[in-house]
Amino acid sequence: MTTEQYAIEGLKNVLYIDLTSQSYYVVERRDLYEKYIGGVGVATSLMLEEYKEGTGPLDPEMPVILSTGPLSGVYPTCTKVVALFRSPLNGELGESYAGGHLAMSMRYSGYETIVIKGVSQYPVYVAIHDDKVTFRDASSIWNLSSAIDVGKILREIEPGAGRRSIIRIGPAGERGVTYASVNVDTYRHFGRLGLGAVFGAKKLKAILISGNRELKSPEHSAYRKTFNMLYDLIVKTGLTEKYHNLGTSENILVLNELKGLPTRNLQATSFEGAESISGELFAKKYLLRRVSCAGCPIGCVHIAMLKRAFSKAHEYEALNISYDFELIYALGSNLGVADPEAVLELIDACEKAGVDIISMGVVLAWATEMQERGKISTEETLGLKLSWGDKAAYLRAIDLVVQAPNDFYAALGKGVVYASKKYKGDDFAVQLGGLEIPGYHTGLGNIVGLAVGFRHSHLDNAGYAADQITFNRPLSDEEIVDLIIEEEDRRSILNCMVPCLFGRNVYTYENVILALKSIGIDRTDDDLKALAKDVFRKKYELKKKFGFKFENLTLPKRFFETATTTGMIEKKRVRRAIEIYREKRGV
Numbered sequence: 156m157t158t159e160q161y162a163i164e165g166l167k168n169v170l171y172i173d174l175t176s177q178s179y180y181v182v183e184r185r186d187l188y189e190k191y192i193g194g195v196g197v198a199t200s201l202m203l204e205e206y207k208e209g210t211g212p213l214d215p216e217m218p219v220i221l222s223t224g225p226l227s228g229v230y231p232t233c234t235k236v237v238a239l240f241r242s243p244l245n246g247e248l249g250e251s252y253a254g255g256h257l258a259m260s261m262r263y264s265g266y267e268t269i270v271i272k273g274v275s276q277y278p279v280y281v282a283i284h285d286d287k288v289t290f291r292d293a294s295s296i297w298n299l300s301s302a303i304d305v306g307k308i309l310r311e312i313e314p315g316a317g318r319r320s321i322i323r324i325g326p327a328g329e330r331g332v333t334y335a336s337v338n339v340d341t342y343r344h345f346g347r348l349g350l351g352a353v354f355g356a357k358k359l360k361a362i363l364i365s366g367n368r369e370l371k372s373p374e375h376s377a378y379r380k381t382f383n384m385l386y387d388l389i390v391k392t393g394l395t396e397k398y399h400n401l402g403t404s405e406n407i408l409v410l411n412e413l414k415g416l417p418t419r420n421l422q423a424t425s426f427e428g429a430e431s432i433s434g435e436l437f438a439k440k441y442l443l444r445r446v447s448c449a450g451c452p453i454g455c456v457h458i459a460m461l462k463r464a465f466s467k468a469h470e471y472e473a474l475n476i477s478y479d480f481e482l483i484y485a486l487g488s489n490l491g492v493a494d495p496e497a498v499l500e501l502i503d504a505c506e507k508a509g510v511d512i513i514s515m516g517v518v519l520a521w522a523t524e525m526q527e528r529g530k531i532s533t534e535e536t537l538g539l540k541l542s543w544g545d546k547a548a549y550l551r552a553i554d555l556v557v558q559a560p561n562d563f564y565a566a567l568g569k570g571v572v573y574a575s576k577k578y579k580g581d582d583f584a585v586q587l588g589g590l591e592i593p594g595y596h597t598g599l600g601n602i603v604g605l606a607v608g609f610r611h612s613h614l615d616n617a618g619y620a621a622d623q624i625t626f627n628r629p630l631s632d633e634e635i636v637d638l639i640i641e642e643e644d645r646r647s648i649l650n651c652m653v654p655c656l657f658g659r660n661v662y663t664y665e666n667v668i669l670a671l672k673s674i675g676i677d678r679t680d681d682d683l684k685a686l687a688k689d690v691f692r693k694k695y696e697l698k699k700k701f702g703f704k705f706e707n708l709t710l711p712k713r714f715f716e717t718a719t720t721t722g723m724i725e726k727k728r729v730r731r732a733i734e735i736y737r738e739k740r741g742v
């Protein structure tokens with residue numbers, strides 16, 4: 156197969172699934188792939204085509220789009236799938252990335268992108284095996300208490316082992332918790348912004364996808380050479396070593412030392428219990444093994460083993476629980492939990508419920524402070540006393556948020572913005588753009604990056620990395636904004652390829668050009684940079700259609716009350732930096 160044939164026979168197929176009529180069809184969209192290469196570029200264009208003005212996040216016509224890239228399954232660490240939807244959490248652009256086996260399975264099945272529309276009359280799961288798409292009654296797995304069990308059951312009853320992926324929701328998605336996640340295979344997720352609630356509203360319990368299509372490597376020496384070069388960069392240099400070694404949980408002690416680790420609802424940025432929930436401690440006492448997404452030689456997914464007694468007769472169960480920095484921050488330092496086993500149990504409860512752990516941690520931290528301040532009563536919490544570090548209370552609270560037995564817990568299930576407006580505590584609701592914050596309070600770059608990011612995530616533009624530079628050399632606010640824009644553009648390109656961003660320093664512009672060329676896609680540096688601007692414009696067009704306005708961005712007081720790694724930050728400085736960003740971006 157020549158590289159030209161490879162490019163032609165490769166990316167083109169979009170599978171459209173209609174849950175209302177239980178039908179499907181496939182369209183070749185070579186036009187979109189030629190223009191946008193794949194991933195988020197193709198998904199954004201499709202969303203603009205599909206979106207009908209005024210459609211709400213949970214309306215039947217609102218599509219969910221899953222998209223892979225041209226390098227998926229072809230080059231190492233190109234493992235992710237982007238999900239595009241309208242977020243039920245903040246009403247804005249829902250964009251989330253997951254690894255596992257999904258990208259590989261989609262390409263094995265011959266569908267580079269999947270568009271899901273409509274709503275089923277009853278719970279269904281969709282089984283995609285090569286060119287056959289079947290809609291199966293999921294009533295018997297609806298209402299199960301654990302998203303993990305759903306995966307176990309589907310693995311038993313569906314074919315395709317070894318070449319398949321199973322994505323599914325838990326009780327939080329079924330019940331409309333607006334930050335419900337979609338669990339992907341084992342230990343991976345579409346975590347942020349509530350895709351799980353969108354699945355729930357569509358009565359879509361799971362999608363299983365497998366295929367037998369051969370993903371042929373182009374017989375071209377350039378491909379082999381480029382593959383080996385990228386592989387060596389990943390495994391033989393220090394570029395990705397951190398992720399395999401301690402993993403991102405290495406950041407706990409680092410950020411704690413730098414006073415940038417949000418603690419007790421961001422009332423502080425260092426935690427006296429950091430040592431006992433550090434990556435080092437987890438590695439020493441609980442780390443069982445590391446696993447990888449399909450096609451990744453890094454293996455960053457750290458699995459802890461937790462032995463838990465379940466009867467007085469010394470009976471134990473062994474739980475395998477994956478952990479990383481964000482989870483330990485959200486359910487550890489931010490809830491004042493210094494017991495590592497308590498952190499693991501809280502992670503496990505969220506995994507089973509199928510919720511975004513960062514959002515859940517921030518919501519519970521906010522509720523704890525509200526109760527401390529006497530702004531909510533034990534009548535509202537149904538007798539529960541939330542206090543920092545109290546594992547039992549937080550385990551119960553997670554369950555109550557999912558079950559929503561009263562208005563208070565239902566409000567918590569709609570996110571910290573909704574709850575803080577209803578119960579008047581928005582000064583210390585630590586969110587930006589309606590998304591609960593990740594585990595950094597490093598300075599101006601972080602706050603501005605989260606505020607202006609497409610989806611208000613640290614993964615949009617890594618604003619915290621601009622702050623890191625200022626530890627060593629001063630930067631003007633304008634320079635910080637420039638770094639944010641530069642990184643945002645770089646990630647827009649990468650997200651068209653959909654590699655794991657842990658490999659971002661391997662996939663430089665230069666290496667992306669080489670990788671694309673070896674599979675028959677010719678792009679220059681200028682082409683990629685122009686594409687980044689185009690993707691930016693398209694995503695902003697979509698954001699505006701979904702109602703985003705810079706004027707509506709709120710900056711909660713708490714960000715300016717707690718010192719960051721780089722000192723106290725003033726609100727007016729953030730506002731000014733956002734204006735600089737807008738001017739430079741023309742938005």
Ligand code: SF4
Pocket residue numbers: 232234254255398446447448451452453454455456655656657
């Ligand atoms: S680095 Fe981790 S998350 Fe990224 S592809 Fe590899 S195993 Fe998956």
